[in-house]
Amino acid sequence: MLGHIAETRAVRRITGQTALHALRSIFIPLPPIASWHVQQDLSLIQIGVHAVAVFSSVDHLKASKGADLGTSRTIEVSQARIDKFAAVTEDRQWIHVDTYKAASGPFGTTIAHGFLTLSLLAPFLADLIEVHGASASINYGLNRVRFPAAVPSNSALHAEGRILDIVDRPGAVDAVVEVTVRSNSSTKAVCIAESIIRYAA
Secondary structure (H helix, E strand, C coil), rough: HHHHHHCCCCCCEEHHHHHHHHHHHHCCCCCHHHCCCCCCCCCEECCCEEHHHHEEHHHHHCCCCEEEECCCEEEEEEHHHHHHHHHHHHCHHHHHHCHHHHHCCCCCEECCCCCHHCCCCCHHHHHHEECCCCCEEEEEEEEEECCCCCEECCCEEEEEEEEEEEEECEEEEEEEEEEEEEEEECCCCCCEEEEEEECCC
């Protein structure tokens, strides 16, 4: 995978304190630097304007409870994307797809489905975490999901990640990752979810 990335995008490996200084420049906005708990041996692969937290092994992951995973790329939630999601899920509520009616609704425009926002955890997590040495990574489910704010159409979303817990399983390890999705249209998070990723040894 890394070889493929190297062929298609500019990639730079950064570690430890160097990573902290680099994060200051490539992530906007950032929390105070003191709140970052990047381990000295946690590698970050810089890809464009975001960085992927790369764990060298499953054992490395096990020792990284509490690690911040940085910030993902930005994904636009256009009306076309909302309409396609409505068609696939058969959830065509007017607040999502009727731009005329939604203009006089509670948000003044159409908004994305909560489950559309949640579904973007897949690309966001791919941006945030990579574990080498695992034979497979499986979406095991969610512990908790909240949607504190609506996502108006044409919003730009990005996610921040943090490893809340590591749970040993027979032949595998579960990483419980808190993903906070933020929007350029709201000062509040638009989704906070605890995602469980199972890494098979």
